[in-house]
Every structure is written in C-alpha cells, then in structure tokens.
Amino acid sequence: MQPSFARRMASRTLWRQRSFLSTLSRSTTNQNYVCNDCLRKSRRIGARYLHQGVTPTPSIDHRPISHPAAVNSTSIDKHDDALLRSIFDSPDAYKSFSSRTPKPHTGLFQNRFLTTPNGFIIFANSCLKKARRVVDRVSRATSQEDHIRIIKDLDRLSDLLCRVLDLSDFIRNTHPDQNFVIAADQAFQSVYEYMNVLNTTTDLYTSLKSAMFNPVVVGHWDEVSKSVGRTLLADFEKSGINLPDRSKQRFVSLSSDIARLGRDFVNAASTANPYITFKKDQLNGMQPWTINSLSRITNSGIVYLPVRGPVAHHALQTVKDDEVRYKIWKEQQTASKQQINFLENLLKKRAELARLVGRESHSAVTLADKMARSPEAVTTFLHSMLSHTRPLADKELTALRAQKSKLHNIQNPTVYAFEKDFYLHQVVEQEKRLLGDPDISSYFSLGTVMQGLSRLFTNLYGIRLVPRETAPGEIWNDDVRRLDVISDTEGHIAVVYCDLFQRDGKNPNPAHFTVRCSRAIDEEEIIEERLEEGGSDGMATARNQEGxxxxLPTIALICDFSTPPGSSTPLLGFNEVTTLFHEMGHAIHSIIGRTRFHEVAGTRCPTDFAEFPSILMEHFARAPEVLGLFARHYKTDAPLPQGLLQKRVKIGKLMEHSETYQQVLLALLDQELHSEKALDKKFDSTEVYRRLERAYGLLPLKEGEEGGSWQGYFTHLFGYGGLYYSYMLDKAIADKVWKEVFVGDPISRDAGERYKEEVLRWGGE
Incomplete structure (x- = not known):
C-alpha cells in the first residue's frame, strides 16, 4: 500500500502513481511478459539500431488516403501548423526559431526557484512552510466558515506537496546533471517524509469528519466538493488514521521502506550477468556489421554480447545455432539475486502494511476504491480473458510451428519458448516479402506526426499545439521542445514539454509525466502569494472565461525516437506513431481535465480508468481518416497510400492475440505476488512466476528447463502494484467507446465534443 494524502500523483510513466492520501495515498519481446508500451518500444524491427541506411519506400500504385483540411483555419493557425512540423523535423529550423528573441534566464519549467540544484531545497521548504500553515488552519477549524472551506484547504495542501513531489520525481528520473538529480531527490524525500506524517495526523481527519457529518456545512458544497470530501475521508481511513500511536509510527516506517525498496527495485533491474561470450562464428545469421560494431570484441575473436537490449534481441531473431539462442534466452530470464531480494522485501512490506490497516492483502487495499473493487473480481475478469484469448493466440502460433516445420522438414514440431523470436522473425520477413516490404516510416516524420496530433485535436476539441520559445534554464536538454496548448474559446490552457529524441544516457521508456495539475486559485490565495517573499513559483497560469x-496543467512527454543515418529528420515506425498517440492520450486527459480541484484534475482518477483515454488514442492512430490529416512523405509530400498502410497493419497484427494473452498473464502474476501469500515464511516469487508459466504459458519450456526469474525485471510491480489488469480493462472500455462514438467519422467535432463533455473535462471527478 502506498501512502495517501494528496489523493493521487500521476507521473506517467503513469505507472508511477501514489496517493496524499494515495500521495497523500499511484522490456522487450524476447522476454516472456512485457507491457504493451514496452512491446512497441522494442519492435523497431532491428533496422533502427542495427541496419545502415534507410529502406527505400516501395512503389505502390494505390489510392492515397484523403486529406481533409483542418477546421477553423486562419493565417496564424497555418503559420503555427507549419512551424510545428519544422521544429521537430529540422534541428536548424528549431535553432533558428528558439533564438529569435533573447529571454532572461529562468528556472526549470519557468519555476523561479529552480535555477540551480539548491533551488529544489528552497522550493521544497517554501511549499512545506505554506503546507504547515494550511495544516494548522484545518486542525484548528471550529467555526462553520472554517469547515465550509475545509475541502478547498485540503486540496491546496495536496497541491503544495505534489508541486514538489511530481516535479522532483520527474527531474530525478530525467535530468542529465547529477547535481540536479541529487537535489531533486533530497527535495522529494523531505516532502515525502512530511506527507507520511500527515497520513496519520488525527487532527486533520477529525476536522474533515466533523465537516462531512455537518448537514449545514455539506449544504454549501457542490457535488464535486462532496465527492472529493468522501474520497479524502476514505483515504484517511485506508491509511490507518484510527490506529494506535505505535501502529501509526509503524505505518510511517513501512511506507518509507516501501518507497525506498520500490525505487531500488526499479533502478537496479538487471540480469545476473550483463554479458555472455561467444566466438564470432557461433553467431552465424546475425548481420556482420552488427557483430563488428560491438565494442568489446577481443583480438581472439571472442564477442561479449549484451544479454539485454536490441543487439541481444537481434541475436534471438537471427542466430541459426539453437544452443546459442537458448543461452541468451536463459540469461535473459535470470534476474540477479539482489533484484529478487528487493522485490520480495517490497512485496512483504506491502503485505504487512495491508494487515496493519485491517486488509488481507496489498491488492485488497489498492482495489477498494477502484472500478474493480476486489482481487476476486479482478481474478475472475482475467481468467475470463484467458479463456477467450487462448484459442486465438494458439491459432496465431500455428504460423511459428509451420515455419519450423518448413525450415527443418519435420512434421508437427514443438516450438519452445526460447525459439519464439527466431521463428516469428522468419514469419514477419516472409510476410514482408509477400507484401513488398511495406515500410511506411517515410510518411511519418516526427514533425508530421506532431502536426497530425494538433490537427486531430483541432477537429475534435477546438484546441491546437503552438510552438513556444524557451528561456535559458527552462528545459533540461536542448532537444526539448515546448508547446503551448491553445483553445479556440479559452485561450492558453496547458503547457507540454516534448523530450522525444534519442540520446546517450536517456531512459528509453516512453512516458507521460504530469509535472503539475490544473487547479483553481482563489483571490485569497493570490493575495497570500503576493505577500510571500518573492511571490509565486512563476509557473504558467491563466484566467478562464469566467475570470x-x-x-495550467504542465506536462512532460518522454520518448526515444532515433534519426536515420545520414539524415537530420527523425522518421517513426508505425509502432512508434502509436506510442506517441498513446502518451498524448494521457496528456489530453490532463489538458482538458482542468478541474477546480487538484485532487481530481486530469489523470488523477482511478488507476483502472487512467489508461482508457490513451488506449482510445491508439484507435485514432490507426484510422485512415485521421492519418489523412497528416501522413505524407517527408521528402515528396506525397500522401500515404491506403494499400501500403493496410499491409503494414496486417504485419503488426500477426501476434496481436498472443500479446494480449501475455498481458493477462502479467496481470495474474501481479495479483498473485500482491496477495496474502507474500507474508508466508516460504514465499518465493520465483516459484509463483514459474507456476503460472507452467500452468498458462503459450509455449512450453525446453525439456529439463525449470524456468526463470523474469519477475525481477517486471518493474511495473512497483508503480502498478495490484493494478496491472488496468490495461486490459481499459482496452475493453476503449474498444466499446470507439465503436459507439467514433467509428464512421473519427474526426467529427460532434463526437469529439461528446467525448470531451462526458469524459475528459471531468478529469477524475
């Protein structure tokens, strides 16, 4: 269980969710189980990392996708639209744009405190000072007026803590300067410790409870205020507010231990052995230049092959020697003992914390306020999905068996788990030859995709993405682009920082971070900020139509897109286009969910609803009508032919059901590991993993193989503990909404307004 006072901090990776009561409470295909985002990341069909040059676009005589004009087009809109493409496609264009007007030096995200690493400590202390004043006011609440404003006060308290926690968490995971990383971590820890104390502060709970059970006070609240109040009250009770003092101290201690172990588990994820050695001639089948590009080839002809990453994946796909591929696969399945210890200690402390607050398991605690409600409901849902998906997945795997039979001239062969990538690669290459190698990345330069997202949002919601020059100190790397989100009716409504380019040392996983949520600031608070030394933190604000x-929501999008050799224009594979649409789905939830209360703004919703907007965006990425808004060849400006798209989509769906089935197994593993079994003296996470693999695995293990300890790499167990089923549940919801609202006219303003008004604008309300 995570501590829970500021309700829920969404730092997507969205898999990093906690709550002040939930704050004050949030891989690769050569592994058995991977999340869909990581799958997309790994599927850069070796070429992006391993091949030299760019595959030429095939000549296909098909009808191009039609390109409707964007709505509400003005000369300013057209300028912004063209600029959006150029700053992402051309480094020179961005350099020229960003240097047009000299600007004064500022801090990260224009936060006036964050001009130096030490500014994080000053910023944290400033927010803690304000937070303590709010705590004192709420704790001393006696009058009716005091109780009427208590929801607003607690929401501000949540916001003050999350201002530091969300921003610091992002910087400590992203900033290239270790001095900033260390300072951000210190700021995070100081506020996190204070938050843990607040979780068990009885005076806050007593004041809130008095207000909630006073009919006169409640009569002054609207429905959203009442809902936020109920949530805060439930979160306090979930956090052990009624425990004896000694148990409260234990709660705080366990919460801190869980946070530390979780971060260690995520940061230390590695195989037991980082490299495996082979002679060069044992790697027959791999691209020769790939072998030669490895930096640790000795004069004796011994190759040090990294166990994880694109080179290892390429080896599993192409090396002809079964034993070599098996050795690589085996090493990939074996997590280090340290990593397993981190995981099992984390699981045990979560289970202990759950027992401390009267629940049988961490999963039971986590699910109590989610749509699924209970571990039993989740398990029933997952087993239902297994039964539905297994026959479809088995049918897909017949292609692998057929390929093995063809290559080795044997009847009804068994394809083992370690062989999956090899035979799947053969099947994919065969399909590409039959279909004419439908590479469509030339139609998806990063600039055109960003342009397409803006045009889509203009059609659906009347908002657009506008490039904005950054000030010195505002961004953490020169590759970062700032976009302001502009509404036709409300003006400036959000800020998005796009860190999308590949670079050394950068975490390659795609992610959405809410650096700061939307929230209404009342006049009393404005006056108070003016009286503070130096005023507010300086980050973006704006008045709405009512004054x-x-x-403003401040969002950071992280991806890891590469640029082809010999080119300055980043070209995206179709999976990467889908990934960017997915992450922007989280962003649009934050952008449009501009609620009065921080507690329910944007992605601060039940975790098993948070993936719905992002998965729905994947449907838009595949719709011809949407692609018609932007998909054009980066050199010739020719539109993407429909036939070429259909061929690429066909290849992408070769193992669609198998991937879904693996996701379900991953969610079952998550439930098993976060059950009451974690407190058993003989608890063994590796045995849990192997038992599931034996019972439900799609492909058998090699004879005599006992299985691996891959759960040690499943870092989502920390951020999504007990909630990994969310992706499957939200996929079902997204599929239904797509069919009932958008199929037929996915760029309809009527459909967009309906979705915006009925879902997005409410955030987590």
Missing part, C-alpha cells in the same frame, strides 16, 4: 485564475 477564475487557474494554474
């Missing part, structure tokens, strides 16, 4: 001042 209410809002702090």
């Amino acid at each position: 209410v001042l809002y702090q």
